[in-house]
Amino acid sequence: MTEKWLVGVDLGGTTIKMAFVSVYGELIDKWEIPTNLNEQGKYIVTDIAKSIDQKLEEHGQPKEKLIGIGMGAPGPVDGDTGVIYEAVNLGWKNYPLKNILEVETSLPAAVDNDANIAAIGEMWKGAGSGAKNLICVTLGTGVGGGVIANGQIVRGANGAAGEIGHITSVPTGGAPCNCGKTGCLETIASATGIVRLAKEKLITSNMDSSLRNLGTITAKDVLDAAKENDRLALEVTEHVFFHLGLALANAANVVNPEKIVIGGGVSKAGEWLAEQVTRYFQQFAFPRVFKSASIVIATLGNDAGVIGGAWLAKQSFSE
Ligand SMILES: [Zn+2]
Structure with a gap:
């Protein structure tokens, strides 16, 4: 046949x-x-x-x-x-x-x-490379999340499991999120969040920055500038990586994954981004959880x- x-x-x-x-x-x-x-x-x-x-x-x-x-x-x-x-x-x-x-x-x-x-998809043919316990986070306009435990999708009581983007990063005084809460990870680590943070910093600080020469700023501009050691951009990205590493560590402590796959437009920053997030992930994850987990960039894209x-x-x- x-x-x-x-x-x-x-x-x-x-x-x-x-x-x-x-x-x-x-x-x-x-x-x-x-x-x-x-x-x-x-x-x-x-x-x-x-x-x-x-x-x-x-x-x-x-x-x-x-x-x-x-x-x-x-x-x-x-x-x-x-x-x-x-x-x-x-x-x-x-x-x-x-x-x-x-x-x-x-x-x-x-x-x-x-x-x-x-x-x-990433578990089967992408960066998850067959890992049966996996957390996937997508950094795009918003922040999406998916959790695979023992090779199965975790859906939860009413389909809302794995919403890593809506883990509360800033308990009080955070920016409003599309979900109706404030201070969600999405308000910081999404492309939209990165741009918002950069714009705020450009207004509140006098620091020199290559970002000041740009008309409209994208998340890619901020990440590229940080890679070039632009101090203002680095302050923004450190804030982003801190919260991403913290949220992923807390999620990983629950799931004990083999792989944490970062995808979405922001992940095009590549290995550098995975390394930066890993620094904070190591700081906040339970040591045994850190030992088993590696943070990798998604490979399947769209x-x-x-x-x-x-x-x-x-x-x-x-x-
Ligand atoms: Zn939210």
Whole structure:
């Protein structure tokens, strides 16, 4: 019998990333379509179904070629029923994604939170390199988190496990967070947080800085300047690394992971970033927890979601 394919889908607020993946985790084809946010996201699943059929046709393959779909969605998910409790960006509330996906595509489907799926992707084919206990943190516009324990996604009582971005870093007087709290890690270690901190420092200090010559500042500008030993930028990044190392140490003390994978746009700062965070991680982690854990940079980039989705489909529907 010829080899069958898995479908990985990573649903975001702007684009839907999709891929055909072999059962060994190899990308056969990947593509993306825009996310149609009209009318509370009611067209999204139909768009996905049409796109899968169209790609199958391009490859000259029948529907039977596909084992099933694994999908990550931006919000807390009930992993058993596949209901999305809430996806604010898409306009979904208590949305039975798994059921609708199965009806529209005539394929078995499994869904989970997008950060969890990315963590699974890194575990299977990325920087996690098969580690069964793993924490994944994504530093982008926000800070996402996923926890894998004994090879399983930890979802918790109502899908909110692994929300590392909303660990409280500043107990009083912190900046407001999108989740409604203040002082979350996300307000410091996200790209948005880094830029906010740099702008504040530029106003409150007289220090010379290459950042003063820039019109608009990005997180990459701040990290690049810090690498060049720009003192003001270094003060900002030390603050970021301190809180990231502290939060990851506290999370690691609960999970005792083999790997902590840092992904997202900010992680493009690379090995240097992993080393800086490790300094504080070592300071704050339980010594035995520190000994077993290494902090590494994600290697799958934007593909983590579709590869993790494929893994979920493989786990759920193979054999
Ligand atoms: Zn928060």
